[in-house]
Amino acid sequence: ACGKQGTEEAGKSSSEKESKSDSVNIGMLKLTSSAPLFIGIEKGFFKEENIDAKAQWFEAAQPIAVATAGGSVEVGATGITASLYNMVAGGQKLVIVADKGREQEGYSSSAILVPSDSSIKSVEELKGKKIGITQTGSTYHYMVGRVIENYGLGLGDIEVVPLNSIKGLMESLKSKQVDAVLLNEPNITSVVNEGYGKVISQVGEEIPYQTSGVFFSPKFADNKDAAVRFLKAYAKATRYYYDAVLTKKDGKLVPGENYDEVIDIIAKYTDQEPDVIKQGLPYMDRDGKLLEEDIKTQVDWYAKEKLIDKAIDTKEIVNTELLEEALKE
Amino acid sequence: MRIVVENVAKTFIDSKREVTALQNINFAIEEQEFVVLVGPSGCGKSTLLNIVGGLMSPTDGLVYFEGTNQKQPNLAIVFQEIALFPWRNVFENVVYGLEEQGASKQEIQEKGQHYIDMVGLNGFEKAYPKQLSGGMKQRAGIARALSVEPDLLLMDEPFSALDAQTRTLMQEELLTIWNRTKLSTLYVTHNIQEAVYLADRVIVLSRHPGTIKEIIRIDMPKTGRDSEQNREQFEKYSNQIWDLIRHDAQEALLEG
Amino acid sequence: MRIVVENVAKTFIDSKREVTALQNINFAIEEQEFVVLVGPSGCGKSTLLNIVGGLMSPTDGLVYFEGTNQKQPNLAIVFQEIALFPWRNVFENVVYGLEEQGASKQEIQEKGQHYIDMVGLNGFEKAYPKQLSGGMKQRAGIARALSVEPDLLLMDEPFSALDAQTRTLMQEELLTIWNRTKLSTLYVTHNIQEAVYLADRVIVLSRHPGTIKEIIRIDMPKTGRDSEQNREQFEKYSNQIWDLIRHDAQEALLEG
């Protein structure tokens, strides 16, 4: 109900924009990858743009997309999964407007791991093996599929095992119930430190991948003024994030300016220890720009694997104009 | 006001067979008359009482009140199983009928207490049925029936669950109460002594199908029937009835 | 073999109060003797029977068999509530005790049939309890008790749930069976006529606390006690017992 109210207000204030601030509900997870949004809220970037941003915490990714498409929240921020494409194909419009984390060469994020005493050393050897992922149609599913394609394998050549939780993935790896799993940071570090797993392939080294994004409900996207202002604040936050944690010196990551502040903000919002957070900072475009190209690749891949019901036109779901306009100002 | 039972018949249709429980039953209960139904087990006594009480439809015939003067006549039943509401205490049980008639609070209080006193249960108003002995439960059941001051009181073996001594004492008491209220009554029993002790008229039913074998008027004063001087006449009636049903009773025992 | 009840006392301790149900009970049941316990409601008849039957511990005193010659004596009880297993048919109910004694299949078959015939239930072996009339159920209960050929047979008001006519007929039958088996028996009843009709000795209990008021030997031939010529003696015994318990019975009625 509060979601609906928000949209109404947003609609109103576009005509009388001065005094009243737009109320925007952001559906997101309490995970590090939501960092720019935390920063935006915490440092008041949204408020500067006269946007009253409210966090709506979810415990799983898919409901965020559903809630955004259904208009319960104006903005969703989470992984880009097959369900999102299917929803669009099924007539529920929503638009992806900005980057919220991607796989990038040189930055550790997601990787394929095998048990430390496994004989498997490279991706080719995964043929016929069991690989643990979270859910079908998830980003994990996609990454496994795409990575093995680089080695001449297809999804038909391996057995994909959905385990529905990260912890399930780790436990299955530890007890060697699967031959390999896909994991993200900080869990990779934790596995490697505990010594029961080793990395055989970094996803970022294999493919560029727009893992997650920020999307707008159709109604919010139509309220162009507020949408642009929102993205202005968002871009400011991504820059803040990038400069703090993603700066490199001589090819190595070094703490940037405000490093500790950003880590503290993330720790506050996710109830996690700062040390753990430091290991799991995902790559993000400094301006929050989407890898528009990759969206098309994703759609094609999902369609090829029959994980999307009907083919969709990428243009329907990607909107880069809003961000460009925001960046222009 | 009298109650007429006209041509009543009842056939139960099971998945397997048809049982004609009652056939061709005709009689009337006059105002202030105490009619007792006796008969061997399974002859249809309860069936007939249920039909008169509006708890079962007859297959044929009908039962009606005559001379009601437009007033909606009311009935009360005292059940063999007593059927007190376990979740109501004695007082709440006794006034159930009054509550449902929409009596005023004061009326409920007064009449309830009156009939509880009448059956000798004062002091037990707050007790729940399970805290009472069998005899006390049945007193409460009787008080519940009396409290609505019914135009016809139906009683289906009210004392058969009681022990021998309690039963004797309760019969005496019922007679005392009845002499005060003089309600038209239809009473079912197995017990021939009980029938002779209480009835103005005894209707003897036979089995398979249940028909009226004989209607016997008990020509004795209503009080003191168990006294020594009435002994002979009492035994005469008892033997007459026992002769009428002995054969049926033996058969019934083996059929279940 | 005789059964001795020595100094038995029983006190129930509730959260609220202590009830002394039995006190100072001493008697013995001789071999082949039929002892009947009578007394008003609540005097402790069932309590005593349960103690003798090993279903309750006495607070004081003890009950034992004498002269068993090392043999483990066995008991059987016929319950007022009949207590047939609803999920077993008549045959399966009757042979329950035999099964538990580890009898052979053939013995089970033979004895089961024998006692079913004895109580007149042949043809009903496959019937479930709910398909039987009250009288037939209690016959099955009796057959179940007889089939284990007990050293002591206990019966707690076995016929009190039956209708008047069935009860009379069952009493006759019990006597016939007993004359054939001559089992030592302890029998509880409310019904004074029944006590005089069946007993070798009648133990009259009084109430609050239950103590033995009197033990009356019934000096009449075991058969034909209801015949005309024994009438006077029968009534003498009945009146003697009724006089002993009348006062207690009236009290019991009002206490619940």
Add this chain to the structure above:
Amino acid sequence: MTEPRQTITNRVAFLEQRIPKYASVLGITGLLLLWEIICRLNIVPPLFLPAPSAILTDAWEMIATGELFKNLFASLYRVGIGYALGAVLGIVIGLILGFSRWTDAIVTPIVYSIYPIPKIALLPLIILWLGIGEMPKVTIIALGVFFPVVINTFSGVKNVDPILIKAAVTFGSSHANVIRKVILPGSLPMIFAGLKLAAGTSLLLLVSAEMIAAQQGIGAMVLHYGNLMITTKLMVGVLLLSLLGLLFNRGLQWLENKLLPWK
């Protein structure tokens, strides 16, 4: 005969009312029809609530490709074993709890405190202990079945007339025989009520169970299409579960009538 008459009629006829056989089909078809109409009138977008006809079309297709049966059999196997395990354990433990007061006092609080623990929260632990094969799936279903059965069996035992136990003891039954020959049959009616409740629960839990590394199964199928937001196919799974629930219930009813001829 000119006097006014007041006929006495049967006032409890409603207790004996006979209902035609077709009534039970009426409700469900009515519901389906209503649903179809709502969809046809486009009151709800098909993504949110696909029409029964659309679901049927997809179901037909899934039958044709063999997908449905493959999943069905995988699930039936799990439900079968899990249900049997949970039911047997529930009945046995329920009987023991009901029979022995000591076990009751000690174990009942444990049962009631384990019952509200959500299995989904413990998925990783279950994987740790039981791996990702059939074991954890069967265990989750068995756990779900266990609780209603044990609770009902326990109440059933408590409702067995003590006089029957006394009768059995009098005739020389050992404690084991009292349980087997008296308490078990005496509590069967309540046990069946528990079994019926558990039938629904076992199907309900298929989805949770098949969250663990299930390649096949109705739960896995529902999750798969749920993850992909292909709602029509998701609803095929959901309707299949509800159909199974109905059949399961009827089957238990039939078994009850068979096993309790004395009722």
Add this chain to the structure above:
Amino acid sequence: MTEPRQTITNRVAFLEQRIPKYASVLGITGLLLLWEIICRLNIVPPLFLPAPSAILTDAWEMIATGELFKNLFASLYRVGIGYALGAVLGIVIGLILGFSRWTDAIVTPIVYSIYPIPKIALLPLIILWLGIGEMPKVTIIALGVFFPVVINTFSGVKNVDPILIKAAVTFGSSHANVIRKVILPGSLPMIFAGLKLAAGTSLLLLVSAEMIAAQQGIGAMVLHYGNLMITTKLMVGVLLLSLLGLLFNRGLQWLENKLLPWK
């Protein structure tokens, strides 16, 4: 007196055994102790099964920061409303189903076919229908409570002695009064059995319910720490749920004793 004697002893003493009050605490403390020992011996890595002492330490800390109570109250509110809603609806519909044969014939198959539908599978649809506020959370809990209550109420009604209904009708009760004054009190014992079962279910479903955009709540807390793999804090939530289950059960038992003084 030199003759051999065979004393008759009480063979059904086990039926009347009295159990000391402390027995009920025994089982649970024993279990916790065993658990602690297993953890101390390092049989299971603490990440997967933290020791009770570790859990308690964390719980204490969470109490100190107020985190625990904040979550507890948010959840209690949802459980309270959802439970009340589901229970009232379950009782009312159960009474109607048991009373009217027509409704029974039509609605019962619907109840049994909706029961096995897993709510988790429908999460996306529930969000679309009910949004992300309190409504969908309360609805999920209410649904979980509804089914055991309606099924038990129904059986309870069927077990009400018809003679009591006949007695009420004889004394002039309308159908509504028969339901209110006879059928409802008569089926209360069975209704309470259903309410107890539903108490566990309502807590169980908190986790599913709070998957939907819950800012606070025990279920959300369990999910959150599950996602972050902070097992000790996850177990604080799990133990809290089980403690609540026990308390809930005791509370209902107390209420039952209050409401049914005639039992």
